[in-house]
Amino acid sequence: MILNILIGNHPADIATIIQGLPEEEARFVFGLLDADTASDVLVELDDVTTDKLVADLQHERLSEIVDEMDSDDATDLVADLPEEVAEKVLESIDQADSAEVKELLRHEEDSAGGIMALEFVTVWEGASVDQAVREIRAKADEVDEVYNVYAVDKSGKLVGFVPLKRLLLAKSSQKVSEIMRTDVVSVPIHMDQEEVANMFGRYNLVSMPVVDDSGQLVGRITVDDIVDVMNEEASEDIQKMAGIADEEGIRETSIMKISLGRLPWLLVAFGGQLFAVFVLRQFQVSLKQIVAATLFIPLMMAMGGNTGIQAATIIVRGIALGELGHGTTFKRLLREVRVSLFNGTVVGTLLFFAVGIFFNSQFGAVVSVSVLIVILNASIVGAGIPLILHKFRVDPAIATGPLVSTCNDILGVSIYLSLVTLSLRYF
Amino acid sequence: MILNILIGNHPADIATIIQGLPEEEARFVFGLLDADTASDVLVELDDVTTDKLVADLQHERLSEIVDEMDSDDATDLVADLPEEVAEKVLESIDQADSAEVKELLRHEEDSAGGIMALEFVTVWEGASVDQAVREIRAKADEVDEVYNVYAVDKSGKLVGFVPLKRLLLAKSSQKVSEIMRTDVVSVPIHMDQEEVANMFGRYNLVSMPVVDDSGQLVGRITVDDIVDVMNEEASEDIQKMAGIADEEGIRETSIMKISLGRLPWLLVAFGGQLFAVFVLRQFQVSLKQIVAATLFIPLMMAMGGNTGIQAATIIVRGIALGELGHGTTFKRLLREVRVSLFNGTVVGTLLFFAVGIFFNSQFGAVVSVSVLIVILNASIVGAGIPLILHKFRVDPAIATGPLVSTCNDILGVSIYLSLVTLSLRYF
Numbered sequence: 008m009i010l011n012i013l014i015g016n017h018p019a020d021i022a023t024i025i026q027g028l029p030e031e032e033a034r035f036v037f038g039l040l041d042a043d044t045a046s047d048v049l050v051e052l053d054d055v056t057t058d059k060l061v062a063d064l065q066h067e068r069l070s071e072i073v074d075e076m077d078s079d080d081a082t083d084l085v086a087d088l089p090e091e092v093a094e095k096v097l098e099s100i101d102q103a104d105s106a107e108v109k110e111l112l113r114h115e116e117d118s119a120g121g122i123m124a125l126e127f128v129t130v131w132e133g134a135s136v137d138q139a140v141r142e143i144r145a146k147a148d149e150v151d152e153v154y155n156v157y158a159v160d161k162s163g164k165l166v167g168f169v170p171l172k173r174l175l176l177a178k179s180s181q182k183v184s185e186i187m188r189t190d191v192v193s194v195p196i197h198m199d200q201e202e203v204a205n206m207f208g209r210y211n212l213v214s215m216p217v218v219d220d221s222g223q224l225v226g227r228i229t230v231d232d233i234v235d236v237m238n239e240e241a242s243e244d245i246q247k248m249a250g251i252a253d254e255e256g257i258r259e260t261s262i263m264k265i266s267l268g269r270l271p272w273l274l275v276a277f278g279g280q281l282f283a284v285f286v287l288r289q290f291q292v293s294l295k296q297i298v299a300a301t302l303f304i305p306l307m308m309a310m311g312g313n314t315g316i317q318a319a320t321i322i323v324r325g326i327a328l329g330e331l332g333h334g335t336t337f338k339r340l341l342r343e344v345r346v347s348l349f350n351g352t353v354v355g356t357l358l359f360f361a362v363g364i365f366f367n368s369q370f371g372a373v374v375s376v377s378v379l380i381v382i383l384n385a386s387i388v389g390a391g392i393p394l395i396l397h398k399f400r401v402d403p404a405i406a407t408g409p410l411v412s413t414c415n416d417i418l419g420v421s422i423y424l425s426l427v428t429l430s431l432r433y434f
Numbered sequence: 435m436i437l438n439i440l441i442g443n444h445p446a447d448i449a450t451i452i453q454g455l456p457e458e459e460a461r462f463v464f465g466l467l468d469a470d471t472a473s474d475v476l477v478e479l480d481d482v483t484t485d486k487l488v489a490d491l492q493h494e495r496l497s498e499i500v501d502e503m504d505s506d507d508a509t510d511l512v513a514d515l516p517e518e519v520a521e522k523v524l525e526s527i528d529q530a531d532s533a534e535v536k537e538l539l540r541h542e543e544d545s546a547g548g549i550m551a552l553e554f555v556t557v558w559e560g561a562s563v564d565q566a567v568r569e570i571r572a573k574a575d576e577v578d579e580v581y582n583v584y585a586v587d588k589s590g591k592l593v594g595f596v597p598l599k600r601l602l603l604a605k606s607s608q609k610v611s612e613i614m615r616t617d618v619v620s621v622p623i624h625m626d627q628e629e630v631a632n633m634f635g636r637y638n639l640v641s642m643p644v645v646d647d648s649g650q651l652v653g654r655i656t657v658d659d660i661v662d663v664m665n666e667e668a669s670e671d672i673q674k675m676a677g678i679a680d681e682e683g684i685r686e687t688s689i690m691k692i693s694l695g696r697l698p699w700l701l702v703a704f705g706g707q708l709f710a711v712f713v714l715r716q717f718q719v720s721l722k723q724i725v726a727a728t729l730f731i732p733l734m735m736a737m738g739g740n741t742g743i744q745a746a747t748i749i750v751r752g753i754a755l756g757e758l759g760h761g762t763t764f765k766r767l768l769r770e771v772r773v774s775l776f777n778g779t780v781v782g783t784l785l786f787f788a789v790g791i792f793f794n795s796q797f798g799a800v801v802s803v804s805v806l807i808v809i810l811n812a813s814i815v816g817a818g819i820p821l822i823l824h825k826f827r828v829d830p831a832i833a834t835g836p837l838v839s840t841c842n843d844i845l846g847v848s849i850y851l852s853l854v855t856l857s858l859r860y861f
Contacts, residue, residue: 017617019636051636053757144603153599154581154640171598172580176571190444208665209446209478211658213581213640230657231638234664238635241668242751248672249747250740258757262769266776269744276740277781280733281788287729294728301721301728302714305843306707308732312739313677313703313836317696320676324669330480330685342689349693354704361708409740416732 013040018047026056026258034063042068046075049084055258058087066092070099077151078104079124079232082111119203120196122236123217123226126150130183132158132166137179139169154214157224158187165216165224167191193218196225200236205329207233244327247404248320250276272409279413283420290424293431299366300427303374304420310354310378311385311419312412318343318389319407326397327404336394340387347386351379373430380426381419388414440467445474453483453685461490469495473502476511482685485514493519497526504578505531506551506659509538546630547623549663550644550653553577557610559585559593564606566596581641584651585614592643592651594618620645623652627663632756634660671754674831675747677703699836706840710847717851720858726793727854730801731847737781737805738812738846739839745770745816746834753824754831763821767814774813778806800857804850811849812842 013021013036021040025033025048037060040048049057049072061069061084069088073081073096081100085093085108097105107125114120128146130139139156146153156174158167167187177186193216194203207215207230217226243254250272259265287294294301322339325331331339355375362371389411393403440448440463448467452460452475464487467475476484476499488496488511496515500508500523508527512520512535524532534552541547555573557566566583573580583601585594594614604613620643621630634642634657644653670681677699686692714721721728749766752758758766782802789798816838820830 017619017637019638140602143599147599147603152597152640170579171602172570172574175567175598175602176574192444208658208661210444211446211661213579213657230640230661231635234635234638234657234660237661237664237668238755241664241672242755245668245672245675245747245751248675249743251744251747255748260769262772262776265769265773269741269773270777270780273737273740273744273777273781274784276736277733277784280736283732283736284729287732291725291729295725298718298722301731302711302718304728304731305710305714305735305847306704308735309703309707309710309840309843310700312839313700314696316676316835317678317700320672320678321682324672328665328669342687342692345689346692346696349689350697350700353697354700357701357704408743412739413736416736420732 014044018044019051021048022051022056025060026053030059034060042071043075046072046080050076050080053256053258054087055256055260057084061088066095067099070096073108074100074104077124077126078107078111079122082108082121086112086116114196117200118196119194119198119200119217119228120226122200122203122232123196123228124232125226127157127214127216127224127227128153129157129159129224130169132160132182132184132187134183135179136174136177136181136183136186139174139183140179152229154229156183157191157216157227158183159224163224164222165191165193165218168216191216193224194228195220201240201327202329203228204233204236204240209329240327244323244404247402248323248407250408276409276413279409279417283417286417286421287424290428293424293428296431297370297427299370300424303377304423306358307378307381307419307423308416311381311415314347314350314382315385315389315411315415316407318347318386319393319411322390322393323403323407326393331397336398339394340390343386343390344383347382348379351382354382355379369430373426374423377423377426381422384418384422385415388418441471445471446478448475449478449483452487453480457486461487469498470502473499473507477503477507480683480685481514482683482687484511488515493522494526497523500535501527501531504551504553505534505538506549509535509548513539513543541623544627545623546621546625546627546644546655547653549627549630549659550623550655551659552653554584554641554643554651554654555580556584556586556651557596559587559609559611559614561610562606563601563604563608563610563613566601566610567606579656581656583610584618584643584654585610586651590651591649592618592620592645595643618643620651621655622647628667628754629756630655631660631663631667636756667754671750671831674829675750675834677835703836703840706836706844710844713844713848714851717855720851720855723858724797724854726797727851730804731850733785734805734808734846734850735843738808738842741774741777741809742812742816742838742842743834745774745813746820746838749817749820750830750834753820758824763825766821767817770813770817771810774809775806778809781809782806796857800853801850804853807849807853808846811845815841815845 025036028036037045073084085096097108126149128143128150130142143153153171155168155170157165158169160166167189168191169183169187173186192210194206196217196219213230215228216224217228219225246255251268252271253268255265255268355378358378359371359375362374392411393407396403452463455463464472500511512523524535553576555570555577557569570580580598582595582597584592585596587593594616595618596610596614600613619637621633623644623646640657642655643651644655646652673682678695679698680695682692682695782805785805786798786802789801819838820834823830
């Protein structure tokens with residue numbers, strides 16, 4: 008009954024249904040699926056649900072499921088298994104598949120090699136169109152989606168590709184080398200997945216061949232995996248910017264896991280703010296003299312904080328999308344300075360009048376000049392920290408949130424209270 | 435000479451070169467390109483460079499370029515032109531193209547209709563494979579990339595699709611209806627582009643047909659456009675979270691435009707912080723009695739701020755990716771509360787010892803209990819505001835940054851100083 012309802016649905020939809028069920032029922036429903044459907048569904052499940060379901064499976068059933076998967080998905084699943092289970096699975100699945108998975112496991116998870124699959128159609132450039140079609144037929148079961156046939160020379164080096172449209176419209180006696188496109192874009196096996204994703208976007212591709220150091224064709228990456236990579240990388244960047252260290256799934260249920268992902272940057276900020284306590288302490292004399300000065304501490308921090316995050320976000324995103332050209336660091340900084348000069352002047356002027364009305368205009372002058380300098384400083388820190396990190400090849404996303412904010416809080420409060428102290432000397 | 439260097443490069447690479455040149459030279463080099471190449475390059479250029487180059491073109495040249503474009507790209511370009519130039523271009527290009535562009539201009543830019551193209555191959559379900567291949571041949575020039583042939587019934591309603599692989603492996607006498615897949619995923623013409631992108635990711639598609647209200651096939655969206663949509667939407671969300679109202683390109687050069695995009699949320703935060711000034715003023719008596727209390731204002735704000743952003747980011751991202759299930763609002767809130775209880779206890783304990791050592795343990799107890807409550811409150815505000823906005827169908831990304839921060843700053847300072855004031859009464 009349940010099975011009748013489920014079958015006919017897209018695997019992604021079955022996955023959604025299973026994710027919505029309590030654990031026991033999810034396990035029961037998943038157990039009803041045949042190995043082929045189960046493998047398609049498993050690929051679509053989120054990590055938390057996958058872990059729960061897989062932990063409970065007999066390794067025979069697991070092997071059946073892995074056998075039905077494409078090499079890249081099988082590798083991802085096996086990589087997440089406990090070592091002994093992984094070994095048992097690798098022993099009991101088809102030997103050729105097992106060899107493929109072992110081969111793919113050698114590559115870094117976040118590299119081209121880590122996301123490529125070994126299912127693709129390749130043909131010798133000297134072959135005929137007819138032979139190419141026969142090759143597709145021979146691999147039709149193994150390779151679900153074929154967009155291009157890759158042409159290689161006698162040594163296995165990638166020399167071109169033939170889109171299926173061309174193959175379909177060519178005469179069967181024509182040679183592959185006559186109809187192939189030679190402007191083939193390929194990626195080296197070690198390339199980082201974020202760069203690979205940027206190349207898909209840049210060149211509008213649906214699949215891309217992967218080559219090893221000698222130019223041999225070794226795998227294929229398809230755009231559906233790239234869409235996942237893009238979502239993953241964007242989520243990772245957004246979370247890092249917010250000071251979340253480990254990638255946190257929206258369906259994560261372990262409070263401990265969530266806490267431990269968020270605590271590190273919270274503690275970095277905590278340390279920075281303890282330092283701010285001692286900075287503020289230096290100004291205690293001034294604060295006692297003008298208690299009104301205390302009232303504007305949050306405002307200074309917030310204006311610096313917001314400006315810094317705005318500047319940092321633009322830089323971090325530009326770097327992530329590969330849109331920040333070389334040698335533009337200084338130009339970028341200058342632009343941020345000019346923007347913050349403008350915004351700082353607007354905010355400073357408004358503040359001057361607000362304070363002038365409710366306190367007095369002398370104090371108004373001090374806080375409005377302060378806010379301008381705080382905003383100016385925050386934009387330099389906000390844009391500068393990610394640019395510097397990027398120069399030293401550290402992912403700038405980690406800097407945007409707590410690091411930029413904490414620096415700006417401490418600097419902002421120091422600038423403001425120094426100016427207040429100075430003004431006490433002259434007024 | 436320059437042309438020889440450029441030609442043979444991928445249009446995306448030519449675009450990068452042009453973007454790196456000073457304005458005059460960029461215009462000169464772009465002028466050297468033939469209309470076909472120029473149209474491919476223009477599609478790859480960022481908005482700022484496109485605007486500069488297009489503003490300067492004769493409308494005859496512009497018409498030539500538009501004539502070479504696919505209908506979706508032509509529409510995007512024409513939509514950005516000044517009205518009178520757009521009219522001139524629409525008059526002088528091929529009449530059929532002009533009708534297509536006018537048709538596409540009627541759809542919302544951010545909807546399925548706004549990103550679809552009218553170039554696709556369609557065939558009657560009763561036709562033979564041979565006829566389908568002939569249809570592809572007839573449209574080969576017009577439709578660059580063919581992944582699937584769409585099958586329609588006599589009334590033009592979409593009933594299935596044939597991947598090229600199937601077409602290639604079928605016998606030419608077979609009927610389309612015999613080999614077509616009927617599990618076709620299509621999107622309605624009004625669907626928001628972010629939802630369309632999520633569907634591409636969900637169902638692992640490379641192209642998707644668009645249907646009107648009556649189920650008629652009216653267009654096709656390809657994954658390369660979806661990759662752009664995903665980057666655009668992720669950038670937009672990230673920027674909104676940072677309090678940047680208008681989408682700001684990394685290559686934007688107008689200081690005025692950048693400032694005006696960032697000022698609105700800066701001013702919202704400014705208004706909130708002015709309010710905070712008056713809140714703090716209520717506590718002036720307490721602040722005068724314990725000047726040490728002042729020193730911890732930045733720390734309270736920062737702990738609340740960081741916690742709020744962490745919670746809000748997870749919720750906003752989950753909503754954007756369509757991963758947040760229905761009816762899970764309360765569960766999500768509860769999870770955030772539990773996480774913040776844990777993190778707040780860790781931070782509170784550390785603070786208790788730090789303050790106990792440098793000040794006294796009575797005051798240490800007050801600030802550590804305060805920081806726990808501030809963190810707890812911040813997580814509820816951080817998760818709650820986007821969840822509530824989502825319920826009322828407002829994009830929750832706008833809330834993450836300045837809105838959550840400002841609320842948390844005001845509430846955090848109020849909670850902290852209320853507790854300090856209370857403690858003065860009892861100690």
